[in-house]
Amino acid sequence: MARVFAHVDAHRQAFIDRLLAYVARPSISAHGIGIRKTAEFLFDYLQGLGMEARLLEGAGWPFVYGRYGESPHAPTALLYGHYDVQPPDPLDAWNSPPFEPEIRDGRIWGRGVGDNKGQHLAQLLAIESWLAVTGNLPCNVIVLLEGEEEVGSPHISDCVRDCRALLADVDLVITADGPVHESGRPCINFGPRGIASFELRAVHAQRDFHSGNWGGVAPNPIWTLVHLLATMKDSRGAVTIDGFYDNVAPLSDLERRALDALPVDLPAVMEGAGLARLDEPQERPFFDRLAAWPTFTINGFHGGYGGPGTKTVLPREATVKCDMRLVENQGVDEILDKVEAHVRRYAPEVEVVRQGGMEPSRTPLDSPYTRPLQRAFRAAQGEDPLLVPAMGGSLPDYAWTKILGVHSFTTPYANHDEANHAPNENLEVERFIAGIRTGAAVLAYLGEES
Amino acid sequence: MARVFAHVDAHRQAFIDRLLAYVARPSISAHGIGIRKTAEFLFDYLQGLGMEARLLEGAGWPFVYGRYGESPHAPTALLYGHYDVQPPDPLDAWNSPPFEPEIRDGRIWGRGVGDNKGQHLAQLLAIESWLAVTGNLPCNVIVLLEGEEEVGSPHISDCVRDCRALLADVDLVITADGPVHESGRPCINFGPRGIASFELRAVHAQRDFHSGNWGGVAPNPIWTLVHLLATMKDSRGAVTIDGFYDNVAPLSDLERRALDALPVDLPAVMEGAGLARLDEPQERPFFDRLAAWPTFTINGFHGGYGGPGTKTVLPREATVKCDMRLVENQGVDEILDKVEAHVRRYAPEVEVVRQGGMEPSRTPLDSPYTRPLQRAFRAAQGEDPLLVPAMGGSLPDYAWTKILGVHSFTTPYANHDEANHAPNENLEVERFIAGIRTGAAVLAYLGEES
Structure with missing residues (x-):
């Protein structure tokens, strides 16, 4: 050599x-x-x-x-x-x-x-x-x-x-x-980690509405998606979709020790990115949350007016783009099936568009x-x-x-x-x-x- | 004459x-x-x-x-x-x-x-x-x-x-x-009805992130706004901001009878707008919800990626534009004060931008x-x-x-x-x-x- x-x-x-x-x-x-x-x-x-x-x-x-x-x-x-x-x-x-x-x-x-x-x-x-x-x-x-x-x-x-x-x-x-x-x-x-991507789409009407002439009467797709999303992950960071964590493989003792041994300069990481806090649950160790746990990220939420000032619109449709980072032994199809079952149960009028992914x-x-x-x-x-x-x-x-x-x-x-x-x-x-x-x-x- | x-x-x-x-x-x-x-x-x-x-x-x-x-x-x-x-x-x-x-x-x-x-x-x-x-x-x-x-x-x-x-x-x-x-x-x-308009803005970082390299670690402003909004109005249509309904003036008997006497062809209204259902609470009479009750409309929700296909971004910021239609004797300042107090309590990192309004x-x-x-x-x-x-x-x-x-x-x-x-x-x-x-x-x- x-x-x-x-x-x-x-x-x-x-x-x-x-x-x-x-x-x-x-x-x-x-x-x-x-x-x-x-x-x-x-x-x-x-x-x-x-x-x-x-x-x-x-x-x-x-x-x-x-x-x-x-x-x-x-x-x-x-x-x-x-x-x-x-x-x-x-x-x-x-x-x-x-x-x-x-x-x-x-x-x-x-x-x-x-x-x-x-x-x-x-x-x-x-x-x-x-x-x-x-x-x-x-x-x-x-x-x-x-x-x-x-x-x-x-x-x-x-x-x-x-x-x-x-x-x-x-x-x-x-x-x-x-x-x-x-x-x-x-x-x-x-x-x-693996990844599973999907979109949630809510369309309630054929056109946008005047929020005064229709507010209280026409359902709002943004509220529909907000309430649906709130049933999917709680404010403490836990994904609340039935069975989401079922297949999460626990770390072996060896893996646990290796993960704990990884160096991280948290203040430097946070300052470099301009973060005032980490994501919930804040008490979970850094590398656990980054790699050993799955995530549910909203990549984008778009609906209604987004320009300067105000517009009194009640929009007809809204879309949320999401990805989930999966850990061993979760599966792309398994997780997307669970997302779909959850949406069918809590907001059946919302369409789930599967966009595939990669296994962990x-x-x-x-x-x-x-x-x-x-x-x-x-x-x-x-x-x-x-x-x-x-x-x-x-x-x-x-x-x-x-x-x-x-x-x-x-x-x-x-x-x-x-x-x-x-x-x-x-x-x-x-x-x-x-x-x-x-x-x-x-x-x-x-x-x-x- | x-x-x-x-x-x-x-x-x-x-x-x-x-x-x-x-x-x-x-x-x-x-x-x-x-x-x-x-x-x-x-x-x-x-x-x-x-x-x-x-x-x-x-x-x-x-x-x-x-x-x-x-x-x-x-x-x-x-x-x-x-x-x-x-x-x-x-x-x-x-x-x-x-x-x-x-x-x-x-x-x-x-x-x-x-x-x-x-x-x-x-x-x-x-x-x-x-x-x-x-x-x-x-x-x-x-x-x-x-x-x-x-x-x-x-x-x-x-x-x-x-x-x-x-x-x-x-x-x-x-x-x-x-x-x-x-x-x-x-x-x-x-x-x-009156109207009060405001924006909710969440900014968590100096830049957007890769959802894999930062997912689970960097807080997501869209999730922050979703969870905040879910504390402000429930899925049954009730605004859950403390004191929001305090000053709602009840209808007089005369007003009650007049409102009930207004004709409405609900199937035609819904068909004309392409609505499969009315907004929650669905059991409330049409004109009550349209005029005698205040509303909380999300005019727009924008954050992260909104283009075609997928993008594995974890965005740095997100904005929600809202209006509330107010009924007698609610007041623009009173309601915006209550919105601000609620946000301070549930998500103090979120900025409330008041955009004024008109009294009912x-x-x-x-x-x-x-x-x-x-x-x-x-x-x-x-x-x-x-x-x-x-x-x-x-x-x-x-x-x-x-x-x-x-x-x-x-x-x-x-x-x-x-x-x-x-x-x-x-x-x-x-x-x-x-x-x-x-x-x-x-x-x-x-x-x-x-």
């Missing part, structure tokens, strides 16, 4: 240049720009490494697949990433053009450098370095790069099901994505692959990674844990302030190099501990 | 032409168009009738004042109206240009023809007819025409207070405005002026007017009942489908002529019964 690290150090500038060139290729899935070209570029790259490469075609943009190694004595790690990026707008908020990446202040600036090109390229360069130094890999590797993550990974479950044969011997999945912990420490994430996922902290990953971080970065048993956001990890049925880990390489999805996205140069080293060490220890 | 009616009939076409010419003068207070010119035109007209005319100048557009008669033995009737009109847009929804009035299908079409030019012109032509036939009026008359009714009569209470001397002997106020009862029957209205007003059905008004309708239109003890909408009647301290009546001359405030506003020709006759008869019977 020392020789591989040395190779990485020797090729430091060449690897940074490779990343700059990769980021310079626009690949915006939301706008359909540059996706296939980038997929073909990756296909050529994987094939050039000696991998058995394929473009997996389906209903959406292709998944780029590459495989190396057939040893029955080594585990097979699937390295997942995505080659599509978020749209760059607003363009005028960027200090340098998003697809003309440059280095300033020890960081590489450009759209997609952190999310996710710099992170999966680090994995690929780790493979390249192993092959350059030893002509082989310490374990079997499958690379799977998606072109639709930034639009919600709508085809990942189909891909995993359709390509089952190609993924038959996968033992674990590793995703290098997202930022490290806010403290700057590296971390290993064991499970994102959780990998046990005592997975046999936890130790090699920890060792890899220590070896590559000189620091123990935090173990994060549950994450607030959502990722398509369920495709691995629930469809493939294997353990899944997220090992972020990006700085906490990578500004993914925002203008001036960036990746610290040293974190990129550390990512290549970490990726190389992961392969080594997985091979060693098998 | 028969000679006056004959005069009206003989000058029928000339009076219609006078209305067409009057409607052709744009006078849009919201846009400041043509207001002073129209005021001067009215001033000249009143002076030409031999009235003691004035333009009452104040902070806003002038009130046009005219007085005729000084008899201490006759009552003094103040005839209120407004010479400003609503903006005509959307222009392309009109079948003929709004300020080029024309007659089709027995109706005069044009902006302001019903609201309120045709109605106060009918009053003025009644005066003109009396003077033409007898050289005098049966009672003392003060005409007061406002140029700001369509922007909420912001200066009417100042005007009434400042010009107290000019109004010292007013005995009653008559407003010819609004449509007749939905059944087509003429009516006399004894009191509009009620004149007793057994006013000494009820009988002459009823007789006038019978004589002029051959039909008994419905007595409407309370109206759903709001008018500045409180200026008469609460500041001047006199009885106030609204005697609409316009057809129920006059489309005031909307495109294709219209007034039935025969209702305009009947309005002149009714105005003339009102003066006669007021003089007679004094």
Whole structure:
């Protein structure tokens, strides 16, 4: 491994240049720009490494697949990433053009450098370095790069099901994505929350009314939704939909201790966001509420007049957009069924429009692959990674844990302030190099501990 | 009076032409168009009738004042109206240009023809007819025409207070405005509801959040407002703000009977508006809920994402716009104070922005002026007017009942489908002529019964 690290150090500038060139290729899935070209570029790259490469075609943009190694004595790690990026707008908020990446202040600036090109390229360069130094890999590797993550990974479950044969011997999945912990420490994430989205729509009449000539007589869809919502979650923060918490998986002792061990500077978090208080229930620990409990967020409520001053209107319709972040073992369909049953009971005139979602996922902290990953971080970065048993956001990890049925880990390489999805996205140069080293060490220890 | 009616009939076409010419003068207070010119035109007209005319100048557009008669033995009737009109847009929804009035299908079409030019012109032509036939009026008359009714009569209470001397002997106020009862029957209205408007604003943070990375941690201003609103009115339609109903004046027996006697074709009303049900409490009689009870209408609720599809945002702020229609003896300040006290108690982080209002007003059905008004309708239109003890909408009647301290009546001359405030506003020709006759008869019977 020392020789591989040395190779990485020797090729430091060449690897940074490779990343700059990769980021310079626009690949915006939301706008359909540059996706296939980038997929073909990756296909050529994987094939050039000696991998058995394929473009997996389906209903959406292709998944780029590459495989190396057939040893029955080594585990097979699937390295997942995505080659599509978020749209760059607003363009005028960027200090340098998003697809003309440059280095300033020890960081590489450009759209997609952190999310996710710099992170999966680090994995690929780790493979390249192993092959350059030893002509082989310490374990079997499958690379799977998606072109639709930034639009919600709508085809990942189909891909995993359709390509089952190609993924038959996968033992674990590793995703290098997202930022490290806010403290700057590296971390290993064991499970994102799921998400279920829906709209509630109330339409009571064919037209808006004069609030004087109809007030008291015509029902008000905003009041209908207010009263319905008030039956769905109480002011103490508890969701009051029948059975909502039924399937919430309790934390294991190990997870409990890991969650409690996560550092958080609450005053700094609150000041940074301008918060005077946290959400209810305020006595619940920070990371419990953020990751171990489901949420019910109203993303938007719109009905009636919203302009300046007053308008004496009694509106005909109103809409509420909601998402629920789900935790292991809640299910998207299960929860949306319960929402619908609740609405049918309390406000049957309100329409529920299901907008789908993503299942939650959780990998046990005592997975046999936890130790090699920890060792890899220590070896590559000189620091123990935090173990994060549950994450607030959502990722398509369920495709691995629930469809493939294997353990899944997220090992972020990006700085906490990578500004993914925002203008001036960036990746610290040293974190990129550390990512290549970490990726190389992961392969080594997985091979060693098998 | 028969000679006056004959005069009206003989000058029928000339009076219609006078209305067409009057409607052709744009006078849009919201846009400041043509207001002073129209005021001067009215001033000249009143002076030409031999009235003691004035333009009452104040902070806003002038009130046009005219007085005729000084008899201490006759009552003094103040005839209120407004010479400003609503903006005509959307222009392309009109079948003929709004300020080029024309007659089709027995109706005069044009902006302001019903609201309120045709109605106060009918009053003025009644005066003109009396003077033409007898050289005098049966009672003392003060005409007061406002140029700001369509922007909420912001200066009417100042005007009434400042010009107290000019109004010292007013005995009653008559407003010819609004449509007749939905059944087509003429009516006399004894009191509009008041109105109090306010906004509720919740701002919890300096920026919007990602609902996954912050959901459960950052408080959601939409949920804050939903839970606050749910404490302010229950799902059965009762306002649950402390003391909200304290001052609601009960109906007198007379008012109770009059309200119960008002005809309503509920299935037709509901079908016309596309309503599947009425507002809560559904068992309360139609006109009670429309006019004898206060309301709490949410005019608008806006916060977070409202576009197509989903957006996983947890918004930083949300706003609710509300109006409350008040009934006698509730007060604007009293009610807004109670709203503020409630919010301070249940959600002190929510800001209440007061937006003012209009006091409610009620004149007793057994006013000494009820009988002459009823007789006038019978004589002029051959039909008994419905007595409407309370109206759903709001008018500045409180200026008469609460500041001047006199009885106030609204005697609409316009057809129920006059489309005031909307495109294709219209007034039935025969209702305009009947309005002149009714105005003339009102003066006669007021003089007679004094």
